[in-house]
Amino acid sequence: MKDRITLYRPLSQEGIAYLLKSGFKAFNPDLGRQNFFYPLTSYHWARRLAREWSRLSHAETGLAEFRVPFSFIETFERFEFDGSGYSEYRVPQDQMQQLNAALIEDVQLLETYPARPVQQPVVDQTTSDDALVPIELLIAQQAQVQAGTDLRS
DSSP states (O other): OOSOEEEEEEEOHHHHHHHHHTTSSOOOSOOTTOSEEOOBSOHHHHHHHHHHHHHHHTSOEEEEEEEEOHHHHTTSEEEESTTSSOEEEEEEGGGHHHHHHHOSSOOEEEEEEOOOOOOOOEEOTTSTTOOEEOHHHHHHHHHHHHHTOOTTO
8 A cells, every 4th residue: 555645625716826836836835814724535525615615705716636645644633524424634834834845746736616606505415305505504514613613513
């Protein structure tokens, strides 16, 4: 087994610009108001977030794929969302230079999404009854979980 893992990261317009400026060699180490960089283990979840962020922010977003040694990323906290199979790692902002240095190869910008107008709610496929749940609520729930408080309890 190779000591590598493929991870995904939704990118803001600024994140895409930094990635391009770096020649696809690094993520922006300045996370602004975020304390953590959240790489995701699921392509499908990361893609969904990137697409919805473009709609919510009315700005272009993108989806990046990258590889790092598993022995590196496993040193960070991993969080799984309610047994959904979706998980993320939490890399503290002060560790971003180390993450960039650990990249095994160039970051791949898989897709970009233009700004989109507000549309109808998205089907939450994590519920058994396929109830319509606005993506804003799902993102708010994710933010609460990341902050250590879960609105669903």
